[in-house]
Amino acid sequence: MQTFFGLVSVLIVFVWLGGKQVFPLQPICDLRVLDHFVREARDSVVIMRGSRGGCGAMKSYFVPLTSVDFAFWEHIDVQELAVEVQTGLSLLVQALSTAMKAVSNSRLANALDNNISNIHSLSQILHSLDLQHARSTVLPDDSAPASTQTQEVSSLPELLQVQSSFLRGKVRLLLSAAPACQRQNS
Numbered sequence: 001m002q003t004f005f006g007l008v009s010v011l012i013v014f015v016w017l018g019g020k021q022v023f024p025l026q027p028i029c030d031l032r033v034l035d036h037f038v039r040e041a042r043d044s045v046v047i048m049r050g051s052r053g054g055c056g057a058m059k060s061y062f063v064p065l066t067s068v069d070f071a072f073w074e075h076i077d078v079q080e081l082a083v084e085v086q087t088g089l090s091l092l093v094q095a096l097s098t099a100m101k102a103v104s105n106s107r108l109a110n111a112l113d114n115n116i117s118n119i120h121s122l123s124q125i126l127h128s129l130d131l132q133h134a135r136s137t138v139l140p141d142d143s144a145p146a147s148t149q150t151q152e153v154s155s156l157p158e159l160l161q162v163q164s165s166f167l168r169g170k171v172r173l174l175l176s177a178a179p180a181c182q183r184q185n186s
Contacts, residue, residue: 029180031175034172038167044114051107062095066165066170068169081177085170088170093120096115096119096163100112103156
């Protein structure tokens with residue numbers, strides 16, 4: 001009986017792939033993984049809006065800038081971009097961890113914890129792509145390039161919006177530009 005269910009599972013996968021792709025993308029290059037993390041970040045916003053109180057006191061959080069200067073990004077080495085993204089992910093983990101401590105609603109706290117876990121997974125994905133050799137910094141100093149500047153947000157909704165924008169923007173661009181992912185998609 002187990003063999004039958006195993007065979008059915010394999011057939012479902014082949015039907016789902018539609019015969020267009022014999023081997024699915026590696027999870028590290030598959031942008032559907034990132035899309036899943038973006039959906040979960042958006043779900044956190046929905047959970048937060050549904051919470052009556054328990055979202056913590058108004059607090060300031062330092063987060064990465066989400067705007068992208070495409071002319072800059074096209075001419076910068078992928079390793080430098082990886083450092084910028086890793087720095088941004090570190091900032092988001094710090095901000096989400098701080099926010100989670102201030103939240104009394106357990107459902108929202110679990111959603112924030114899940115977001116933190118997802119960001120750690122993204123960091124591991126970037127590490128597995130071997131994009132960066134330098135360690136990221138958490139807060140840039142005055143001599144840091146403008147591309148790694150931070151912004152300050154003053155509420156949890158703003159923090160969650162920045163997280164979603166950062167994942168959809170800079171993280172997606174970096175994964176799309178990764179040499180390992182470009183080779184696989186060609």
